[in-house]
Amino acid sequence: MKAAEARDVGRAAGTTLRQATRTVRGVHGMVSDAAYAAVTAALGPGVTQPIKTANDLVTAVAYGATGMGLDAASRIAGFATSLKLAHTGDRGPSVHDGRGAHRALAASVGLRGDAFAVSAPSLAPEMQVRAGQQRIELTREGLAHAYPDAGPDIAVYLHGLCQSERSWSLGAGDSPTHPERLAADLGLSPVLIRYNTGLRVSHNGAHLADLLDVLIEAWPVQVRRLVLVGFSMGGLVVHSALVAPAPANGERTWTNLVSDTVTIGTPHHGSPLARGAQLAVERLSRDANGRRAVDLVRQRSAGIKDLTHGNVTDADWFGHDPDDGGDHRTHPAVPDGIRHHAIVGVISGHVDGAVARRVGDLLVPPRSATHAALDAIPSRFLRERTAVVTGVHHLGMLSSSGVQDHLHRFLSPTAQPALTRAARTGTN
CATH class of the missing domain: 3.40.50.1820 (Alpha/Beta hydrolase fold, catalytic domain)
Structure with a gap:
């Protein structure tokens, strides 16, 4: 791994972990909301609302701190590794040429390659x-x-x-x-x-x-x-x-x-699978918890979004909302x-x-x-x-x-x- 690649791995991992934490928070919130709705139906909002408000506040702080902590830790680890590699001459093989690392990289690039091209360019081939x-x-x-x-x-x-x-x-x-x-x-x-x-x-x-x-x-x-x-x-x-x-x-x-x-x-x-991802984003993005739950899916790469209908030209997608699942080919x-x-x-x-x-x-x-x-x-x-x-x-x-x-x-x-x-x- 090269020094620049180590630094970019830290950045990419940090961003992904923060978004994954947001997704977990969304799923947690959806389950919690369903439970509070059931209890509210039986006991009334006067009993459950104060508890729910306090719970939501604690949850927001806990998940927010966890996401930022994981992001920061990953970036620091990547930066420290890059400094070490640079200090030793940066003579190691690139992750793009490694026998095993390229497989994980290829999968990651497929999922987030458009974002990597901007925020972690050494990982984007x-x-x-x-x-x-x-x-x-x-x-x-x-x-x-x-x-x-x-x-x-x-x-x-x-x-x-x-x-x-x-x-x-x-x-x-x-x-x-x-x-x-x-x-x-x-x-x-x-x-x-x-x-x-x-x-x-x-x-x-x-x-x-x-x-x-x-x-x-x-x-x-x-x-x-x-x-x-x-x-x-x-x-x-x-x-x-x-x-x-x-x-x-x-x-x-x-x-x-x-x-x-x-x-x-x-x-x-x-691909039906790509259309399923698009449908999940559309159906679950109607409230805050749903939007958090599908955050990782929403952040899927532009290449995956093109597989929803099989886009091949700029005109097939340009000028349309990225979350628009319509066929504009x-x-x-x-x-x-x-x-x-x-x-x-x-x-x-x-x-x-x-x-x-x-x-x-x-x-x-x-x-x-x-x-x-x-x-x-x-x-x-x-x-x-x-x-x-x-x-x-x-x-x-x-x-x-x-x-x-x-x-x-x-x-x-x-x-x-x-x-x-x-x-x-x-x-x-």
């Missing part, structure tokens, strides 16, 4: 290419060293919420990962991306578009084909990058090289000339059963994973470019042989050419 547990410099020399066998065909991989690039090996064991198999069988050089999943999807989409501009320019050999693969939230980032505004100095050249996109378990129409058209594929997971053994339709892979139902057509809004995917894998949960798709087979089939050079937007609209 910039979008970057990773290989061999290191960040790769996007120069011709840096890429040539990291990819000695670089070929003209590239596959870029985007992980999901609360994950890192190492998630592509989750559950694989000794079997080849999806990137490894596609590299071996189809010659697609794997480029794994790490990014701050707590940021807005549209912000990460813009960051990805900028990164690809640099990557293509610096790649050791001339790029012939570019494939974009996104798991869960990563699929939204892929589609966001494709519609990101061009830089002021001209057009994005990498978009002309994209032959295919594949989204795996991506909530194109949002603009549904930008997918670019022409690119094959867009979706792989769906269902926990049941049957594709058409009620469980498959409603539960999907436990996090994303099929209608969302396939961006099912809405009124006057066509799907992003042709029917023949969607595939369902049965008997698999959301994270299981990262190591599923069925998913690997569909990736291989979709991305094989023998795949059919892309269709225009008009043909896609007419088919769905």
Whole structure:
């Protein structure tokens, strides 16, 4: 851990503990209010009100002092650790490169990454290419060293919420990962991306578009084909990058090289879990105790809020109250000339059963994973470019042989050419 990271860990932990204390106080208050209401109904307010007033005062002081104490203690511990690390030369590895610490960091970034970018910037990773547990410099020399066998065909991989690039090996064991198999069988050089999943999807989409501009320019050999693969939230980032505004100095050249996109378990129409969090905030924020009880949920990252409906552009959320759970998506058209594929997971053994339709892979139902057509809004995917894998949960798709087979089939050079937007609209 670096000195700056230790200091920021203290800040982030202190803020989180203070908010957690506020949440506990809210739950305590809701239970207490219910008990006092029952006693008041039996004995009258003259008996219970003085007791309740005194209890509320003691509770406020106790929880307030506890929250501030935990916050201060965490910040002091982080500051003291940072001083010690700086005194010894600050030679330790970054938490971003550690074998174990990055997992906790990835989860924390997914939950609070937008706040970290402001208050604890050393913990908020910039979008970057990773290989061999290191960040790769996007120069011709840096890429040539990291990819000695670089070929003209590239596959870029985007992980999901609360994950890192190492998630592509989750559950694989000794079997080849999806990137490894596609590299071996189809010659697609794997480029794994790490990014701050707590940021807005549209912000990460813009960051990805900028990164690809640099990557293509610096790649050791001339790029012939570019494939974009996104798991869960990563699929939204892929589609966001494709519609990101061009830089002021001209057009994005990498978009002309994209032959295919594949989204795996991506909530194109949002996630029921994210909508449940939004509903909890709306229902419980009607009084002070309720607002305290859902304080941690309210403070969830902007990236999680984007999963409520599947936002991909700034226009989908800009100008709206952050706690507004309405669907304000603009549904930008997918670019022409690119094959867009979706792989769906269902926990049941049957594709058409009620469980498959409603539960999907436990996090994303099929209608969302396939961006099912809405009124006057066509799907992003042709029917023949969607595939369902049965008997698999959301994270299981990262190591599923069925998913690997569909990736291989979709991305094989023998795949059919892309269709225009008009043909896609007419088919769905």
